[in-house]
Amino acid sequence: MSTATASLDIEQAQHLGMKLLGDSTGALIGALMVVGDRLGLFDALAAAGPLTSDGLATSAGINERYAREWLSAMACHGYVAYDDATQTFSLTPEQAFCLVNRDSPLYLASVFGVLPDYYRNLDLLTDAFRHGGGVPQERFGPEWGCGFQRFSRTWFVNYLCSDWIPAMPDIDARLRAGGSMADLGCGNGLALIQAARCYPEARLVGFDLHAPAIEAARANAAAAGVGDRIRFEVLDAAAGIPGAYDLITCFDVVHDMPFPRRALPQVHAALAPGGSFFVLEFNLSGELQANIDHPFGLGAWGYGASVNYCMTTALAVGGEGTGTCMGEAPFRELAAQAGFSEVRRLDFPNNPLNLIFEAKA
Incomplete structure (x- = not known):
């Protein structure tokens, strides 16, 4: 075993590894945020939600399979809310404040447009x-x-x-x-x-x-x-x-x-x-x-x-x-x-x- 390996703090290494994975997740979500912003998906969800993926596809005029995957990614990342009992997606007031309300001081959905x-x-x-x-x-x-x-x-x-x-x-x-x-x-x-x-x-x-x-x-x-x-x-x-x-x-x-x-x-x-x-x-x-x-x-x-x-x-x-x-x-x-x-x-x-x-x- 090398000196470098012997002195390795495995917990710190694991923490760094998870951070790297988290950062790569953020990069992937950033791409989906650009798509969502271009297509007005958060606006559609705010206007008509709670919605199933079929509902969002109809409301926003997009393909259902892509709507389902996009919504699932957003739910896993905490950007939309999901109700497992009804299999519907919606925005909490806080999510809408940051992702839909253009006059909110915390409106940040558009920053991904630089990517x-x-x-x-x-x-x-x-x-x-x-x-x-x-x-x-x-x-x-x-x-x-x-x-x-x-x-x-x-x-x-x-x-x-x-x-x-x-x-x-x-x-x-x-x-x-x-x-x-x-x-x-x-x-x-x-x-x-x-x-x-x-x-x-x-x-x-x-x-x-x-x-x-x-x-x-x-x-x-x-x-x-x-x-x-x-x-x-x-x-x-x-x-x-x-x-x-x-x-x-x-x-x-x-x-x-x-x-x-x-x-x-x-x-x-x-x-x-x-x-x-x-x-x-x-x-x-x-x-x-x-x-x-x-x-x-x-x-x-x-x-x-x-x-x-x-x-x-x-x-x-x-x-x-x-x-x-x-x-x-x-x-x-x-x-x-x-x-x-x-x-x-x-x-x-x-x-x-x-x-x-x-x-x-």
Whole structure:
């Protein structure tokens, strides 16, 4: 028996083995979640349940055999409830809150929509591991963007106007009186659409580096009836931001910027006197040990998202590759280098997954 085998703690090895199996189960369930989201299966179950597999197949217009296997997997994983006596499936109030209610702060069904592009890009990512560079932004399609935007929309619906902006009373007052707000990295425009509803007098503009996102934002704003109140433009913030704004926001964007050390001085220059730079990031740290010890286990998710998207897209254009796990200290350093004299962390007990800052010129 080798020394390594003699010192093996079999219980720890078994625990690790079960964790590996559990993680592989999660990967398989993730694929089924994408299918379920595309086909509206949770919505159908919520609307008409309890249902048998035949009932779901009829309600959703899918094949019964696939409905049965999908429902069985979801029941085993705890995402749907199963009644053995009637052989029917349903959603508990808690499951519906997380999987169906689009306005719930815990609506997370859409986050699985990022997975197809992650897996499609594995060959490019593997090549980047070998040779450097990264996976270009263009390799991430509408489903990726829509999945993440639907997830982040819940932040805006639940917190933007009730908690976040009111935590800056002077900015809240300015927007109510017709002040200006610019959202950098606006994506599909959902934050500004919510702001338009809450601040009907405010002047709103969204900037994003990617033309398809701007096209989607314009369409979303028009569909929401606020298309005439928000201007969307393709812009590289690192090259300059036209205008002067009472509020500039970055929602989960600073760590994605290819060149944040170039972009943040431009933000500083584009603030109106007394204006604020509002930054939302995931509640992660620049220190590995802190992320290992993260109370929600968010560290592995953060590094995984970073490698698959946030870091690699920045490195693909020769950027800094800040990564998802930027954390508070690195952001404060970036802000100071950009000329911000004050950075205030805003704490919201009902929003523990995010770090939120207000920076003043």
